[in-house]
Each structure stands twice: as C-alpha cells, then as structure tokens.
Amino acid sequence: MKTIKTTFLLVFILCLCLNVSQAQKTFWVHQDNVNPSMIMQYEKVAKEFAEACKQHNPKTSWAVANTNDLKYLYISPIEKMADLDEDPFTDMAKKMGDNWKKMFQEFDKCYDSHGSYIIHLVEDLTYMPEGISMTQEGQDYRKWFYIYFKPENAAKVREGMKAVKDLYVAKNSKEHYRIYRNGFGTSEDFYLVAVSAKDEIDGATKAKENEAVLGPDSWETFNKVMSHASRFEEYSGKMRPDLAYASK
Incomplete structure (x- = not known):
C-alpha cells in the first residue's frame, strides 16, 4: 500500500466535482488485491504498519475491511478534497528511515495490483433509523452489495433505491444498511449497499427475518x-479494528 499524492490539477478537478456538503461525507479508499499465497505475509506487515502508526502518531485515520476475495480496503474520511494533496506520513517516514522503505517493499510483494478511489455516503438513501455510522460496536461482519448501472439509468436506479428505503421505513425493518455512491477513480457507476451483523449466522438470520417483515410483494x-x-455483485467480509488507526 503506497501513499498517493495528487497534483494540483487533480485536486482542482475533484473540487469542481464536489461541493462542501458532499466532501463531509466522502471517503478515500485504498484497495490492496492480495495474492492468496501472500495472505499471511500481508497480515503480518499490515499489523506492523498499524503498530508503527500508533507509535509515531501521524495525523490521519482509517478503518480497514477485508473481503472474502482477499481485498483489503483502507477507508479514510475526507473533509476537503485538498486533503488528498497532503502526506501525513512525512515525519513518520523520516523517523523510521530505511525501515519505512523496507515495510512498503514487503507490502508490494503481497499483491500484483492496488489502487485508490473515492466513494460518497448517500445519507438520504441510507436506512439507519438510530443514526448513521460506518462501524457499529460488536457488528464487524459485513455484506457488501454492488449494484452497477449505465449512466443513462442513474436517475431510475436512484428512484428505485429511494423506493426500497421507503419500504423499509414503512415496514419498520430491523435490518439496517448504508448506501455509498462511486466517485473519482472508479471506472463504472455503482451503488454500494453495506449491511452489518455480528457474524455470518447473525447476518443470515437477520436477512431471513427481514424477508418476512417486508412481505411477499417486496x-x-x-x-x-x-x-x-x-x-450485481455480492461480497462478504469483516471490519478489521486491529488494522485500523486514528491519531491521538
């Protein structure tokens, strides 16, 4: 996983694409596509990186999720798009010296591809009656549903997503979810539906109960x-608080 610094032109383009209210609900995601044979090595280096950050306290934060197809997602909130042009690891890298370089060389051995992109939380389509939060204590298991669509169908898909939320509200569903919309750095249009649970069994139980609540006409x-x-794509996985970091 490499720290990516953008150019002034990139930041200018991003600022044209987003207003202030959207920026407050925007996340920068770095995705490592880990090779199956290197999963143990990747876990080792990722934990070393998290511990090094706790020691050196760079001014940043991220949550981490890993999926069943061995993708590791580092998810950082962004207040303003100019944040992408800042490197919070400058001092840390200087203090660590060669150890910093060696750590990322070990990261690079673990995957053939990785990259970064932007996603936006869509609050008015999200169904979390008790308050919106990306993480919930004791509910680290995740189901992620990617709904891809052509640009010409964007308005119709959004209308459909709103109809689904209205159904959940009307039925007082106990299965909550968050909706994210793709942003800069993605090549296709999609909505991402994230559903939390305690574990796989809890998630399946909630889904089955929700079918009954919504009814046969849903x-x-x-x-x-x-x-x-x-x-449509479906993935499972979990949040990884052991790999997450937040500056003190």
Missing part, C-alpha cells in the same frame, strides 16, 4: 432497482 419494489442494473 420484489416489486426491489425490481425498480434491479430492472435498471447492468450487473
């Missing part, structure tokens, strides 16, 4: 989304 509502989707 597919008509879901179809308002799916009929305009170009493809």
Whole structure:
C-alpha cells in the first residue's frame, strides 16, 4: 500500500466535482488485491504498519475491511478534497528511515495490483433509523452489495433505491444498511449497499427475518432497482479494528 499524492490539477478537478456538503461525507479508499499465497505475509506487515502508526502518531485515520476475495480496503474520511494533496506520513517516514522503505517493499510483494478511489455516503438513501455510522460496536461482519448501472439509468436506479428505503421505513425493518455512491477513480457507476451483523449466522438470520417483515410483494419494489442494473455483485467480509488507526 503506497501513499498517493495528487497534483494540483487533480485536486482542482475533484473540487469542481464536489461541493462542501458532499466532501463531509466522502471517503478515500485504498484497495490492496492480495495474492492468496501472500495472505499471511500481508497480515503480518499490515499489523506492523498499524503498530508503527500508533507509535509515531501521524495525523490521519482509517478503518480497514477485508473481503472474502482477499481485498483489503483502507477507508479514510475526507473533509476537503485538498486533503488528498497532503502526506501525513512525512515525519513518520523520516523517523523510521530505511525501515519505512523496507515495510512498503514487503507490502508490494503481497499483491500484483492496488489502487485508490473515492466513494460518497448517500445519507438520504441510507436506512439507519438510530443514526448513521460506518462501524457499529460488536457488528464487524459485513455484506457488501454492488449494484452497477449505465449512466443513462442513474436517475431510475436512484428512484428505485429511494423506493426500497421507503419500504423499509414503512415496514419498520430491523435490518439496517448504508448506501455509498462511486466517485473519482472508479471506472463504472455503482451503488454500494453495506449491511452489518455480528457474524455470518447473525447476518443470515437477520436477512431471513427481514424477508418476512417486508412481505411477499417486496420484489416489486426491489425490481425498480434491479430492472435498471447492468450487473450485481455480492461480497462478504469483516471490519478489521486491529488494522485500523486514528491519531491521538
């Protein structure tokens, strides 16, 4: 995982694409696509990196998730797009010297590809009646649903997502979810639905109970989304508080 510094031109373009209110709900995601044979080595280096950050206290923060297909996602909130042009690790790298370089050389051995992109929390489509939060204590298990669509269908898909939320509200569903929209650095349009649970069994139980709550006619509502989707992907995984970091 490498720290990415953007150019002035990139920041200018991003600032044109986002207003202030959106920036407060924006996340920078760095994704490492770890090779199966290197998973143990990657875990070792990732924990070393988290511990080094706790020791040197760079002024930044991130949550970490790993998926069932061995992707590791480092998720950092962004207050303003100019934050992308700042390197919070400058002092840390100087203090660590060669150890900093060696640590990232070890990271690079663990994957053939990695990259970064932006996603935005869409609050008005999110269903969390008790308050919106990316992480919930005791609920580190995740289901992620990616709904891809063509640009020409963006408005229709959004209307469908709103209809789904209205259904959940009307039925007082106990299954909560967050909605994210793709942003800069992604090559396709998509909505990401994130659902939290204690573990896989708890997640499956909640999903089954929710089917009964929503009723047999709920597919008509879901179809308002799916009929305009170009493809659908589902992943499972978990949040990794042991790899997360927040400056003191």
